Amino acid sequence: MTVAIVGAGLTGSLLACFLARRGLSVTLYERRPDPRVAEVERGRSINLAISERGLDALRRIGLVDEVMADALPMKGRMIHPVEGPLDFQPYSASGDRAINSISRGALNNALLSAASAADGVTIEFEHRLVELDSAVGRMVFATPSGKVSVTADVVLGADGAGSAVREQLLAEGIVSENVDFLDYGYKELSIPSVNGEFALDPGALHIWPRGTSMMIALPNPDRSFTCTLFWPSGSFDALTTGVGIEQHFREHYPDLLPMAPDLVDDYLNNPVGVLGTVHAQPWQAHGRTALLGDAAHAIVPFYGQGANCAFEDVVELDRCLDDTGGSWARALPLFETRRRENTEAIAEMALDNFVEMRDKVASPVFRLQKQVEHTLERLLPGTYVSRYELVSFSTTPYAEVQRRVRRQHQVLGAAVATLAAGALTLARRARRSR
Template sequence: MTARRDEIAIIGAGLAGCLAACFLARRGYPVALYERRPDPRSGAAERGRSINLALSERGLDALRRIGLAEQVLADALPMRGRMIHPVEGQPQFQSYSAAGDRAINSISRGALNNALLDAAAALPGVRIVFDHRLVGLDPADGTLSFDTPQGTVGAKASVVLGADGAGSAVRGQLLAYGLLRESVDLLDYGYKELTIPPLGGDFALDEGALHIWPRGTSMMIALPNPDRSFTCTLFWPNEGVGSFAALDNPAAIRAHFAEQYPDVVPLAPNLLDDYQHNPVGVLGTVRSTPWQVNGSVGLLGDAAHAIVPFYGQGANCAFEDVVELDRCLDECADDWSAALPLFQRRRQENAEAIAQMALTNFVEMRDKVASPVFQTRRRVEHALERALPGRYVSQYELVSFSTTPYAQVRRRVRRQHRVLGAVAGGAALLLVGAITAGLSRGRRR
């Protein structure tokens, strides 16, 4: 442990902010963790905003480093594959791993956030301040201004970290000073949550799978909860046929679900109420650069690089950010002016790689998973993984079940596909040669 320094301010007591507070407190820093909301441990969750998380190896690696993985997994449910629900016919299970033994873990965002808040609050040197909305930041000297129920209050910090999500107030302040550039690419899709309650005291669907209803231009997914319910999320277009805008009355909603999700209707008694009262969320990719200013103000997680949720990597990627920042502080002997630029150099390419993979996976989940061609390709991939252990590894396994940097994953998968393409091409040439030779012999006879 190093000696205590001037206070570090972390803006945002969500997943990344709480984890960062834990890591920095273990390094001996006094930490002030500011959150614009009330303490979520003492109030009701915001309706329709939970979005269950798929916690996988990158996130678990970070939690192990602070001794929290086992506790978190006790409240999680392992999902070993996708359960694909067609409009007609029986659901089909698709394993995530070749051996069928690896799983991603369904956990409530709120439950995980509360566990991290408790862990941060238990560490010496951490103070958590709720109902403080950042409205001012001077990046030159770390002066902060907050709106609170008691009025505007000020604070000061030696280092300010923005971990306040895709709509980051810290990023907004730096943007106002002209100190960074950002791009926000919104999908013309939104999301809305529904609930499938327990059925007869048990799960209404297989609790060991992530359920997907792929419908070409839209989809629904469902993740299991410890109380035996499922949190469902609709990912639909905002406008047009079959969109959120189009389904604006009870008759249209009932008719659409009966046509597109007939197996869900009898399992979701509150479907109409959920649909009419839960909000439509926004989906998009946020890019910004630089992620730090003056070596004393930095961004991490969604505040720096928000991604769409279709690879289940948003929280996992943010947790990996915290691990990498801790590693950079080690290598730079806690010199923030060196560590923050190093952190950006190490992580920016990886953040862009997973942003691209997440967008691609949206198309796969809503459109391709029900395709016989896709299913055959997955079977071939699993066969190759069994035949060439450690030499051929699918993209999904590398992303979800390893800590291989995302950019390296993309490069490796491209190499694998090139080799497979060459092998397949060679095999095709041999086959053509054999057929040609056979026909030639036939003509000679």
């Protein structure tokens, strides 16, 4: 049995490690040069926040300790207002649970090295898919030395939101897609270390909420921070000079300028990325060709679940192969059946969380709601659990998270209504007795 995985990014590399344990002959095809030796593309990292779903996948192949050695735990959000003190908001009721900041490149390199060391795995770099016959598994790749044709028993597209495999399946008329682009772009900036130390608290995900826009910053092992601006489309074009850029940031992000000496250079030279949600169906064809990860269901990054969700895809596909006795023809449709409602659920929650991070976290009402929520979690352990904890600190299926949170809110709303009605009744009785 030969398996071709198109895309040697996070998902494809992890998938190769899982399939190698099954004794399969796996070839990873990647359009880029080997990222372990190639120059990193400027301004395209978007640091990752690895949480329980991703950790669960890494544990299953014995990589969690190695991969997480340089990860930095973030136990909450640090809110940076335009004026006033910083505000730390813990992620969990206990205050000790954390998501983990990790470089996308470092994680990719670790997974690639693990895949290349696994028995039965071959990696072919600078191979760009240009043709696919999904019915027979025949692929044509463009390489520096010309086109090459190969055939595999199974073809798996793990090549990201702009998937070439999905494009080929679209051309065959097998798959349909809908891409909902967010009317926002992103640009990366950087905060270097100061005298070898972090310029900000490394134990938090830093957020500068500004209503219709925001910036976030995640810590790096070299004691720098990677910042990402999320601004409405077209906003970046309005600033074209160093003076204008500095004036804008002095007004809207006043504490950033002293910490970011390269801000103007980063702003002028780093690219603007696009954000969107990919809806594709079906994810598989002929029981031998399939999409997974961002190639099937890319989401916006505002819940920190993109990589975690893709890693969970790999775990579920592995489970489906177990449940079908290794039959790809049965496992691939089963995989889609089990995962689709969950990926749609996290796509919706990621968009909701963007509004929360951009608009709500600086609100006194929001802070009070979070305090009440954490109080309920402490008073009702295991009974009341916040959406954030269920998404980030458990492997509860995303769709079940949505259903459970709705039930909790209904019960809480009913309880509040009952208490309010009781208080009103007591007040009326007190007035009558006067």
